[in-house]
Amino acid sequence: MKILIDINHPAHVHYFRHFARIMQSYGHETLFVSRNKEMAQRLLALYNIPYMDRGKGRDSRLGKLMYLIYADYQLFKISAAFNPDLYLNFLHPYPSQVAALLGKPSLVFSDTEHASLHHKLTVPFATKVYTPACYKLDLGQKHVRFNSFMELSYLHPNYFTPNPAILDVLGVQPGEKYAIVRFVSWAAAHDFDHTGMSAANKLKAVQTLAGHAKVFITSEGALPTALEKYRISIPVDKMHDAIYYSSLVFGESATMASEAAVLGTPAIFIDNDGRGYTDEEERKYGLVFNFTESNADQLRAIDKAEAILSDKDAPQKYKHLRETLLADCIDTTQFMVNQALQFSTAHPDPVMPVNS
Template structure:
C-alpha cells in the first residue's frame, strides 16, 4: 500500500516517526511531505527520513487563506505523481482536500477542539477523524477515539528511552536542578487572539525562576535581549531527553506541556486557552500531572512551590505510572488503523 504522510509542525514528525517505521517494516511505501516550520525539516533529517518540502506557509488570516490554495496545489502535484492509496496528517486540510480531489481516502488526527477554522476546512472532506478518548466533541459517524494522547505515540516507554548524553552537552549532571520554559508565536490559526506571557511577565518569571536552578528557554519568536543568554541550544531531537530530566516545565507551549507531563516532569501550562482542551482536563483532574493557569503570576507562585519540594519528581513518577497503565500503545493503534482502513 502507498501512504502519503504530510507533516506541518515539529510535533507531527514525532507523532508519525514510529508509525512510518512500522509501516515501512511491514512493506508499505511511504511518501513524506512537509511544511518548513521551525525545526520540522531538521527533525526529519535527524531521523533519516526522505521528504519533499511543500513550502513555508503564511501567518495572519489573509496569509493563511492564500496558503490554503498554494499548499493544496503543491500537495496535489506531489500526490498525483506518487498515487497514494491513503493520505494522512494532523488537523490537515490539505490532506483532506487533495484526498477528495484524487478520490483517495484520508485520515485526519486531531486533539485540538478549539481549532474551529481548521475544523471547518478539514472535517467535511476527510474520511476518518481520529482523536483521543478525552476529546470533548462528538464529530459524528466518521469520528473514532482511542485511549491515549498524541504524545504517547513517541513518548510511550515502548519507543522512548531518555538519553543522559543531553546533560553532558549542556554541562549538567543528573543532580542539577534545571527548568525548561517555552514561549510560542500565537500565529497558528487556532491561537489567533489568544496569549500567555507579556514581555514584562517573561522578564519577571525568568528573574524569579533562575534562583531555583539553571534555566533553558525555547521560543518561536525573538527573545528580549536580556533573555537571549537562556536560549536552549541543542539538537531538536533531544528536547524530550531534556524534558525527562528537568525539575519543571513552564510555558505557553501546549504540546510541550503535555510531553513533560507524560515524561513525569511537573508541568505548568499558561494560556488564555486553558479549559478548552479535553487532554488537559484529564491530565490535570484525573492524573494531577499538569497545572493550568491563565495568569503568569499564579503560575509563577505554583512553580516556586514545586521547585522547593525535594520529592516532587518521585511523586510525578508515580502519577506517570498510573497514566501509562491506563493508556494504550498509540503507535501500534495508529499503524493498524492505517493498514486496516478500507481503501
Template sequence: MRILFNIGHPAQVHLFKNLLWNLKEKGHICKITAVDKEVSLNLLDAYGFEYDVVGNAKFTSFTKATEMIKIEYILYRIAKSFKPDILVGGVGNVYLSHLGKLIGKTSIIFDDTEHSKVEHFLMDPFATVICTPSSYRTDLGEKQIRYSGNHELAYLHPDYFTPNPEVIKELGIKENDTFIILRFVSWGAIHDVGHAGLTLEDKRNAVREFEKYGRVLISSEKPLQKEFEKYRINVSPEKMHDLLYYATLLYGDSATMASECAVLGTHAIFCDYAGRGYTDEEEKRYGLVYNFYNEGSMGKDSLATALQLLNNPLLKKEGRQKREKLLVEKIDVTKFMTETVEKYGK
C-alpha cells in the first residue's frame, strides 16, 4: 500500500512517527510532505525521515488562503507522481481532505481540536474518516471514529517512550530539583483571531513567583521579550519530552504540551479561551491538567493554582500515580492508528 502523509504542525511529527515506522515495517510505502512551521523540519531531520516541503505557515487570513491554494497544488503534483492509495493527516488538514476528493482516494484525518471552526468548515465535508479522542466535544456524524485515547499517547506511552535524564544534565539540573517550564504559543491560527492568552504582565508575575520555588525555563513559539531571554530553553526539540517528564510543573497556553505532561505524569496549568475536550478529561478524570478559560482573570486564577501545586511536596509522586490510572484506562493509540490506516487502505 502507498500512503501519503502531510505534516502540518511539529506535534504531528511525533503523532505519526511510530505509525510511519510500523507501516514501513509491514512493507507499506510511505511518503511524507510537510508544511514548514516552527520546528517541524528539524524534528523530521532528527528522526531521519525523508520529506518534501510543500509550503510555509502563514499568519494572516489572506496569506493563509493563498498558501493553502499553493500547498494543494504542490500536493496534487506529488500525488500524481506518487500515486497514493490513501492519504493521512492531522488536525485541520484541509489540504489532504481536498486532495482526496480531487483524486478519488480515501483521506483519514486524526483531529483533536474542536474549536477550529474555519478548518472544520473547509475540511470535514471532504474528509473520508475523522478519528477523534472519545473526549472530543463535537459530534461529526457518520465519518467520525472515536477512540479511548489522545494524540500524545501515540508517542509518549511507556511502550514507545523512555525519558532520558541527559537533557536535565545538559541544563545543570538534578533529577529531584524543582523547575517550572513556561510554554507560550504564537496565537497565529485562524481560530485564535481576537484572542491573546496570557498577558505580558501575567507572564512577568508568573516568572517572579515561580523563581521563589526553583528554576524557570521558557519555551515560546514567538520571539520573547528581552527580559525573558535568559530563561529560554536551549535544547534540541526532540529532547523536549524528556524535559517535560522531569519538570515539576508546566504553565502556559499550549494544549498539546499540557496533554503531553499529563501523559508523562507531570501536572500542567493550561490557559486558553476555548480549551479542549481532552484537557477537560485530563482535569476532571485524572487531575493532571488545570484548565483556565476566563480571559479576564486567567492569569490571576491560574497563578494561584500553580502556586498551590508547587507548595505540595508530594506533587511529582502524585502525578506519577495519576498517570498510572490514565495509562490503564487508555488504548495503544499507535496500534489503533495502524489498524485504521490498513483497514481503509484496503
C-alpha cells in the first residue's frame, strides 16, 4: 500500500513520523509532502524523512484561498506520479480534496474544534475523521473518537525517553527550576480575531516567573526588546526534552500545553476558544490550567503560574498525575496504524494491539 502523508504544520511531523516508520516496517510505502511552514521541513530533515515541498502558504484570508488552489494542484501532480492508495493528514483540506477527486480514501485527524473553516473544506471530502474522545463537536457519520491525545503519537513512553543532557545545553543544574514560555503568531486560519497576551502582560509574566525560576521563551514572532534575552536556543528536536524537565510551561500554544501535560509538566494555556483536550487535561488530570485572553484572566494566569513555581511538592505531584493519564490513554500511533491497515487490500497485515 502507498500512503501519502501531508504536513501543514511542524507538529504534524511528530504526529505521523512513528506511524510512517511502522508502516514501512510492514512493507508499505510512504511519501511525505510538506508545506514550508516554520520548522516543519527542518524537522523532517532532522529525522531523515524524505519529503516533497508544496510551497510556503499565505497568512491573509485571500492568500489562504489562493494557496488552497495552488496546494491542491501541487498534490494532484504529486499524486499522479506516486499513485497513493491512501491519504493521511491532520485537519487541513488539500489532501482530502485531491483524494476525493481521484476516488481514493483519506483519513484525517483533528483536535481543534474552532477550526471551522478547515472543517467545512475538509470533512465533506474525507473518508473518516478521527478525534480524541474529549472533542467537543459531533462531525457526523465519518467521525471516529479515540481515547487518547494527539501528543501521545510521539510522547508516549513507547516512543519518547527524555534525555537529561538537555540540562547542560540550557545551562541548568539538576533540580534547578526553569519555565518555558510560548508565544504564538496568531496567523493560523483558526486564529483570526485573536489578540493573545498584551505586551505589558507578557513582560509582567516573564518578570514574575523569573523571580522563581530561569525563563526560556519560544516565540513564533518578534519579541519585545526587553524579552529577547530570554529566547531559547536549542536544537528544534530537543524541545520535548526541555519540556519534560521544566517546572512549568506557560503561554498561548495548546499543543505545547498538551505536550507538557502528557510529560507530567504543569501548563498554563491562554486562549479564548480553548480546546476539548486541554479542558480534559485540566478537568480530569489537573495538568493544564486554561484561561481566556481577557486582561483579568491573563493576570490570573500569571498568579497561577507563580503559585505552581512556589509549590515545593509540584514536581512529584505532576509526574504522578501523568502516570494516571498514561494509564487511561491508548497509544495514538498504534491506533493510527490499525486504522490505516483496514485500507490495505493486498495482503493486509495483522492489526497491532492497542494499549488500553
